[in-house]
Amino acid sequence: MQQRMMSRTYTTLILIALILGSTLGCARISELVKKGRGEDPPVPPPTRDYPGSTPVGDTSDDDNNIVKKTNYYITDCYNRYSNRIVDSHNRYLSWVKSAEQGPTGKESIVYGLYDVNGDGSDCEKAVASAKGIEPMMPELDEAADNYVVALKEVITAIRGIYQYYEQDDYKDDNFAKGKAAHAGLMDAFKKFKDVNTVFAAQVDKLEDDVAEKELARLSDDGKTYEAVVVETGIKAKKIKNLLQAKEFDQITVDDLSPLIDDFSTTVDKMKASNAKPMTSMYTNSCDSFLKASKEMMRRIRDKKPFTDFEKRQIAMGFEETIEGSPGKVIGAYNDMIRDRHFTRF
Secondary structure, eight states: OOEEEOSSHHHHHHHHHHHHHHHSOOTTTTHHHHGGGTOOOSSOOOOOOOOEEEOOSSOOHHHHHHHHHHHHHIIIIIIIIIHHHHHHHHHHHTTOSOTTTOOOSOOSOOOOOOOOSSOSHHHHHHHHHHHTSSSOOHHHHHHHHHHHHHHHHHHHHHHHHHHHHHTTTHHHHTTHHHHHHHHHHHHHHHHHHHHHHHHHHHHHHHHHHHHHHHHHHHHHTTOHHHHHHHHHHHHHHHHHHHHHHSOGGGOOHHHHHHHHHHHHHHHHHHHHHOOOGGGHHHHHHHHHHHHHHHHHHHHHHTTOOOOHHHHHHHHTTOGGGSTTOHHHHHHHHHHHHHHHHTOOO
C-alpha cells in the first residue's frame, strides 16, 4: 500500500489500527467449504489495499517510531503480498478438488492459479528497515524475518507452476508437471500460513496497545469526537476478533449480540457528537458494517445454512457478496478503513 500523509496524529494511529485489524487473523471465512478438501486457508482471506500513513503531530518519538515500524511491515509485506497469495491459493483450489490428492487430469475446468507481483525482495528490505527502528521488538522482528523466508518460498512455488497452467502445457504432458508440483506448492502455502499466523499475533498485540493509548490520550484532551472515532475501530475489531477466534459454526448469538450492541451504541455516540459533512462517509460505512454484522447474527440465530451456490462463491473468494457471511462483515470492515482514511476534522 502506498503511504499517505495524514493531517492529525489520531488519524494516523487509528488508521494503522484499522489496517492491521483488517489484515490479521480471520482465517475462518472460507473454511466452511474447504474442510471437505482436507486443507486450511494459507493466510487470512483477502482484504483490500488501502493507503498507510506517516506519523505527524506531537506524539512521542516512541509512538511515531511504532507507526513507522508497523508501516514497513504492513505496507511493504502484508498488504502487498498476502492478499494476492490468498487469491492464488483460492484460485488453485477452486478447480483442484482435493488439496491432498492434487490435480487428477480429469478436471473439466482448469483455472491454474494467480501470479504474484514482486519477488519479496521489497518486503525483505522493509523488514530490515523496520528492525533498525526503536523500540526493538525481538519477537515481532523475528516473526517478520520468518515471514520473508516463507513469502519467498511460496512465490517461487507459484512462479514455478504459473506459466505451465497459463500456457495450457498440462494438455501436452497429461498433467505430469502439475501433479509433481502439487505437494511442494501446498507445502509452501502451509508454511506461509503458519508464519503468517505468528506474525499476525505479534502485530495484533501491538495494534491493541496503540489504539488503547490513543483513545486514552484523546479522551484526556477532551477531544470527544476524535476519541469516539477511535473507539468505533476498537469495538469493530472485537467483532472481527470473534470471527478469528472461533469457527463460524461455533459462534453463537450470545457471543455476537453483545458486541454488535456495543458497537451500535458507540456509533450512536459518534453521530451525536459531530455533524460535519466530511465525516458522513465514515459514519455510513460504520452503519454498513453494523448491518453486515446483524445479517450474520440473524443467519446464526435462524440456523440458516449456506446454500451450495453460496459455498461455491465463498470458495472462489466472493464471500463479500453473501449476506450473513463472515466475508461480508470483513468487506464492510475494509470499507470502514477506506472511508476513515478520507475523513477530515
